[in-house]
Amino acid sequence: MSFPIVRHRRLRQNAGIRSMVRETVLHPEDLVQPIFVTYGSGVKSEISSMPGVFHFSLDTLKDEVDEIVQLGIPAVLLFGIPETKDSIGTSGFADDGIVQEATRLIKSWYPDLLVIADTCLCEFTDHGHCGMVHTYERDGHVCGDVLNDESLELLVRTAVSQAKAGADIIAPSNMMDGFVQAIRSGLDDAGFQNVPIMSYSVKYASAFYGPFREAADSAPQFGDRKTYQMDPANVREALREAESDVLEGADMLMVKPAMAYLDVVRLLRDQFDLPIVAYNVSGEYSMIKAAAQQGWISEKAIVMELLTGMKRAGADIIITYFSKDAARWMR
Numbered sequence: 001m002s003f004p005i006v007r008h009r010r011l012r013q014n015a016g017i018r019s020m021v022r023e024t025v026l027h028p029e030d031l032v033q034p035i036f037v038t039y040g041s042g043v044k045s046e047i048s049s050m051p052g053v054f055h056f057s058l059d060t061l062k063d064e065v066d067e068i069v070q071l072g073i074p075a076v077l078l079f080g081i082p083e084t085k086d087s088i089g090t091s092g093f094a095d096d097g098i099v100q101e102a103t104r105l106i107k108s109w110y111p112d113l114l115v116i117a118d119t120c121l122c123e124f125t126d127h128g129h130c131g132m133v134h135t136y137e138r139d140g141h142v143c144g145d146v147l148n149d150e151s152l153e154l155l156v157r158t159a160v161s162q163a164k165a166g167a168d169i170i171a172p173s174n175m176m177d178g179f180v181q182a183i184r185s186g187l188d189d190a191g192f193q194n195v196p197i198m199s200y201s202v203k204y205a206s207a208f209y210g211p212f213r214e215a216a217d218s219a220p221q222f223g224d225r226k227t228y229q230m231d232p233a234n235v236r237e238a239l240r241e242a243e244s245d246v247l248e249g250a251d252m253l254m255v256k257p258a259m260a261y262l263d264v265v266r267l268l269r270d271q272f273d274l275p276i277v278a279y280n281v282s283g284e285y286s287m288i289k290a291a292a293q294q295g296w297i298s299e300k301a302i303v304m305e306l307l308t309g310m311k312r313a314g315a316d317i318i319i320t321y322f323s324k325d326a327a328r329w330m331r
C-alpha cells in the first residue's frame with residue numbers, strides 16, 4: 001500500500017498564497033510604546049543600555065508622541081522619573097507628579113491616544129522597592145521587608161491619582177498580594193468604574209529587567225524583588241497568580257518578560273478568556289540592539305519574527321520598545 005506524497009509546498013508556492021494562508025498577522029494596533037518621562041526641562045537623553053529609547057522632559061515630549069500617533073500605535077505606557085524620592089514614594093501619587101502631568105499633557109494633545117499608567121512605587125521610593133518597607137540591620141547589612149498591606153493603600157492612591165489625571169488604563173506592576181482587588185475598589189469608590197486594570201499578573205524575577213532599572217532609576221538599594229516576583233522555574237504558579245487576579249477583577253492579564261515565557265502566554269491564552277498582554281522587556285530589546293549594532297543579525301527580520309511569535313503564542317497586546325520601528329516596518 002502506498003501513500004500519496006503530501007504536497008505541503010503547494011501552499012508556499014508564491015507570496016500571494018502564502019499571505020492568504022498566513023495564520024498570524026501583526027498590526028500596529030497590537031502594540032504599546034513605553035515612554036519614560038522625567039523632571040526638568042529640555043531633556044531628551046538616550047538611555048545608554050537601550051539605544052533609541054530616551055528620557056523626555058514634558059517640554060520635549062510632543063515630537064515623540066506625534067510620531068507614535070502618526071505610526072498608528074494606539075497606546076503608550078508611561079513610566080516616570082521624579083525629581084524627589086522618599087521612603088513611601090510620595091511623588092508617585094501626587095496630583096502634580098510627573099506621570100500625572102505627562103498624562104494630562106498627552107490627553108490634551110491626543111484625546112484618543114490611550115494612556116496606560118504603570119502603577120508602582122519603585123521609581124518613586126528612595127530604596128527602590130515597590131512599596132513601603134520595614135528596614136533593619138543584620139550583620140552590618142541593611143535588610144528590609146516589604147509591607148504588603150500598608151503598600152496597598154499607597155498603590156490605591158497612586159492609581160486613583162493617575163485615573164484622575166486622565167489615564168485610560170491602570171497597570172499595576174507590583175504584585176503585592178491583593179493588589180488588583182484593592183485598586184479595583186479604590187478606583188470604583190473614586191468614580192472610575194470604567195477604567196480597566198491591566199494587571200502584571202505573571203511577573204517573573206528576571207535578569208532581563210537590567211537595562212530598565214537604569215532607565216527608570218529603580219534598582220533596589222538593598223535586597224531584591226524575589227519575594228513578590230515569580231521564580232522563572234514555575235508555571236503552575238502563573239496560573240494561580242492569574243486566577244486570583246481574574247477573581248479580583250483584572251480586565252487584562254500580562255506576562256512579563258515575553259521571550260523566555262511564551263509557554264506561559266499560551267497557557268494563559270488557553271485558560272482565560274481575558275485579553276493577554278506580553279511585555280517584551282528592556283533586556284530583550286537591548287540584546288537585539290547590541291547584536292544588530294555589531295552587524296551580527298538583521299534587526300528588522302529578528303524583531304518582526306519575535307513579535308509575530310508573541311502574537312502566535314496568544315498575546316493580544318504586545319508592549320515593546322520596538323513599537324515605533326515595527327509599526328514603521330509594517331507600512
Ligand SMILES: [Zn+2]
Nearest residue numbers: 120121122130
Ligand atoms: Zn515596582
